[in-house]
Amino acid sequence: xxxxxxxxxxxxxxxxxxxxxxxxxxxxxxxxxxxxxxxxxxxxxxxxxxxxxxxxxxxxxxxxxxxxxxxxxxxxxxxxxxxxxxxxxxxxxxxxxxxxxxxxxxxxxxxxxxxxxxxxxxxxxxxxxxxxxxxxxxxxxxxxxxxxxxxxxxxxxxxxxxxxxxxxxxxxxxxxxxxxxxxxxxxxxxx
Numbered sequence: 001x002x003x004x005x006x007x008x009x010x011x012x013x014x015x016x017x018x019x020x021x022x023x024x025x026x027x028x029x030x031x032x033x034x035x036x037x038x039x040x041x042x043x044x045x046x047x048x049x050x051x052x053x054x055x056x057x058x059x060x061x062x063x064x065x066x067x068x069x070x071x072x073x074x075x076x077x078x079x080x081x082x083x084x085x086x087x088x089x090x091x092x093x094x095x096x097x098x099x100x101x102x103x104x105x106x107x108x109x110x111x112x113x114x115x116x117x118x119x120x121x122x123x124x125x126x127x128x129x130x131x132x133x134x135x136x137x138x139x140x141x142x143x144x145x146x147x148x149x150x151x152x153x154x155x156x157x158x159x160x161x162x163x164x165x166x167x168x169x170x171x172x173x174x175x176x177x178x179x180x181x182x183x184x185x186x187x188x189x190x191x
Contacts, residue, residue, distance in 0.1 A: 031071055034081050035064060041154050042089050048137070048149035049093040059096050063089035083160030086150060090164055136186035144179035151176055 042063060047056035066088050074084055137145055150156050150164060158176070162169040 027071065030081075031068055034067075034085060038082055038085055038154075039064075042085065044153040045086065045149045046089055046093050048145060048153060049090075049142075050096060055096055059092045060089065063092045066092065079160055079163045082154070083156055083163055086154045086156060086160070087164040090146075090150075132187055133183075136183055136189075139186050140179065140182055143175075144182055147172075147176050147179045148183060 039060070043056055043060045046059045046063070047053060050056050050059065063085065067085050070088070074081060078084075137148065140148070147161070147165075150161055156164065158169050158172045161172045161176070165172065167175070
């Protein structure tokens with residue numbers, strides 16, 4: 001009788017620890033590799049959407065948590081894991097933006113870390129260029145900012161972008177071209 005109870009308890013503990021599914025070392029290693037290769041790009045992408053470092057950290061963590069829980073639903077025929085992960089992050093970031101609209105409107109954007117803190121060698125030219133690009137990005141429409149972030153922060157292909165955004169691949173190419181042209185005009189605009 002004692003042996004029977006011990007077996008049942010062990011099974012319950014295993015079920016609670018893994019959500020009822022067997023986790024293999026290989027699946028964990030694949031997820032860890034995806035995390036390590038994508039975490040910085042995913043954070044940069046979410047930060048571009050939210051413009052708030054603390055919220056971007058929370059949403060990035062949430063995206064990885066959701067991806068881990070849903071890792072069994074990933075279908076390689078529909079795209080690469082990285083694109084799937086950025087789709088999850090996009091949805092989490094949009095959820096956060098919707099939640100913010102319901103709770104409060106900010107009077108000003110949260111302050112960004114100054115470029116002087118990011119640049120070790122105090123390269124003034126680099127600081128000016130970064131500030132110019134940041135201002136130009138902020139002047140773009142949210143959809144254009146998102147496209148540029150997905151393409152250049154996330155490094156997604158146009159096929160992956162199409163899957164994340166739910167549009168055709170040719171439409172992504174056109175939208176991306178227009179967004180980059182707007183960004184170039186904004187960066188090169190006389191001050």
